[in-house]
Amino acid sequence: MTDRQPLANAIRFLSMDAVQKAKSGHPGAPMGMADIAEVLWRDFLHHNPTNPKWANRDRFVLSNGHGSMLIYSLLHLSGYDLSIDDLKQFRQLHSKTPGHPEYGYAPGVETTTGPLGQGITNAVGMAIAEKTLAAQFNREGHDIVDHYTYAFLGDGCLMEGISHEACSLAGTLGLGKLIAFYDDNNISIDGEVEGWFTDNTQKRFEAYGWHVVPQIDGHNSQQIIDAIKQAQAEKDKPTLIICKTIIGFGSPNKSASHDSHGAPLGDEEIALTRQALNWNYAPFEIPADIYAQWDAKAKGQKLEQDWNTKFVAYEKAYPELATELVRRLSGELPSNWAKDSQAFVEQLQANPASIASRKASQNAIEAYAKLLPEFLGGSADLAGSNLTLWSGSKPIRATKNTDGNYINYGVREFGMSAIMNGIALHGGFIPYGATFLMFYEYAHNAVRMAALMKQRTLFVYTHDSIGLGEDGPTHQPVEQTSALRLIPNLETWRPCDQVESAIAWKSAVERQDGPSALIFTRQNLTQMDRTSEQLANVARGAYVLKDCVETPDLIFIATGSEVELAVKAAEQLTAEGKNIRVVSMPSTNVFDKQDEAYRESVLPSSVTKRVAIEAGIADFWYKYVGFGGRVVAMNSFGESAPADQLFKLFGFTVENVVAKAKEIL
Secondary structure (H helix, E strand, O other): OOOOHHHHHHHHHHHHHHHHHHOOOOOHHHHHHHHHHHHHHHHHOOOOOOOOOOOOOOEEEEOOHHHHHHHHHHHHHHOOOOOHHHHHOOOOOOOOOOOOOOOOOOOOOOOOOOOOOHHHHHHHHHHHHHHHHHHHHOEOOEOOOOOOEEEEEEHHHHHOHHHHHHHHHHHHOOOOOEEEEEEEOOEEOOEEHHHOOOOOHHHHHHHHOOEEEEEEEOOOHHHHHHHHHHHHHOOOOOEEEEEEOOOOOOOOOOOOOHHHOOOOOOHHHHHHHHHHOOOOOOOOOOOHHHHHHHOOHHHHHHHHHHHHHHHHHHHHHOHHHHHHHHHHHHOOOOOOHHHHHHHHHHHHHHOOOOEEHHHHHHHHHHHHHOOOOOEEEEEOOOHHHHOOOOOOOOEOOOOOOOOOOEEEOOOOHHHHHHHHHHHHHHOOOEEEEEEEHHHHHHHHHHHHHHHHHOOOOEEEEEOOOHHHOOOOOOOOOOOHHHHHHOOOOOEEEOOOOHHHHHHHHHHHHHOOOOOEEEEOOOOEEOOOOOOHHHHHHHHHOOEEEEOOOOOOOEEEEEOOOHHHHHHHHHHHHHHOOOOEEEEEOOOHHHHHOOOHHHHHHHOOOOOOOEEEEEEEEOHHHHHHHOOOOEEEEEOOOOOOOOHHHHHHHOOOOHHHHHHHHHHHO
16 A cells, blocks of 8 residues: 555545445445545645635536545545535535535535536536636736646546537647546446447547547556646647546455445445555544645645735736736626616617517627627537627637637537536636527536526527528427526526617626526517617516507517517507507516516506417416417427418417407407
């Protein structure tokens, strides 16, 4: 046993004891990766346990997040605010140590890593953010943004398709400060992986353009040290260090077996493991000398103090850059944002234009990007259709435009979305990325993770309905808008014209506590007339767009391209002597958060006769119209035809809307 092994064994026994106490969990990975983690965290990782948010810290991501006791043990031993009692509460209600690492629960957890493959993809986003921020702010002699992103990942992460998307792009972008450790233990839940995973991982990553350090003994500290030094010496490529490990290392009967992967070892086996590893301590007991060797507080404080000294020199040499960097890392918007963004909205209202909301979105990007140097845009190979480029777009390449503001993600919707989450988590940027609404389906889980982590990630979706037309039902989203609205903490916007589009963008930018989905049309939309009060109320998610003098006989509720249809139907019914109100509801999520008085003023409970109109799935709208109301919407997939023919075919006509209204009037 080397002098270092007791330090790694502290991780092993904290992990197996916590899993045993919880009666559930995954002890195998922490036991197998403990030696790698000990070397990385004690010899290389720049971090400060007393300030987990220090701007220039290295980022550490545990992509195989089921092995969460690994990171909890590391944080506890290093001196973070994570006590032994917190470890004893592993997987218990309201603990800081949930079953998978959850962002915002324990200090030092950089991202939520539950679904495999997303952690390494978040790490790619963090590395992009570091490289881009460094290019934008560093100056000769002042490397003020200068840190690594380290990731642990296992066989499961590499099997997930998202790892192919993200790691391919990481190689193309030359992310030299991204270092990943592959836990090559040959085991997944179902057993030995030879039956379902025989990729040549070394050749795969070399083909991506990565530097690969193969055949490292993951239990040999010196080999791990040498591999990390080799990785750090490679400046132009990300590095994959392939570490051959034994899952459940130290367990006499369950090591190298899937039996240690996802279940407690059992009291008897833990006792045998204590004997095998010469660990003569009670459960959750760590000797003082091992704590002392692990404690990173003093070292971390010095690292941060040294960086603060460098920052003072940077601030003196480049005061404006320093002020701007502090602002961006804090997430604050520029001082002129509120005034200038509002002026843009008012200018649009005063100068009507009938354009597709995807074009209105591009116009909003053009206006807002000039105010927001932190914008980092992109599209999944659809920039010309999503209209995400603006006059100042500067696409990032491996060695060119490294200080740019736009990423060509390629056909990688899932990868793009999880990379954006990593960029948002890193700080210094507001990422936005676009695809067709239909292809959000590939990325759903990354959107969910953004909402779970409350990150300011902006998901842009165009071609929002059967209005896409000739490409047919494979490309026509029907249920996707409703699905997005159902994700907790995601604010989904489907604006009806250029003004609502600009306000949707403005609201998404200003939101500090979660992501937004912005949904836009391919086809042109007529701009609506609004008073200043109506204009102010758009940001509340829904508002009265057209009203009647007396109590309404019926209320139309509509979004996006169907708002104009509601207005025309209301005009016809008004001409027939009916009292009709039209409510535009660009964001159901935002409207639902308004106080009861406002919601009642828009949709009075006394008016039960309501018709909702949207070129999406019908079921969602019964929430607002009740089962006695009517919904003009989709109940099937679309067809391939020009958009105007499809809207007529599926009943999105004034005649049909009026007929539905008359059924309940």
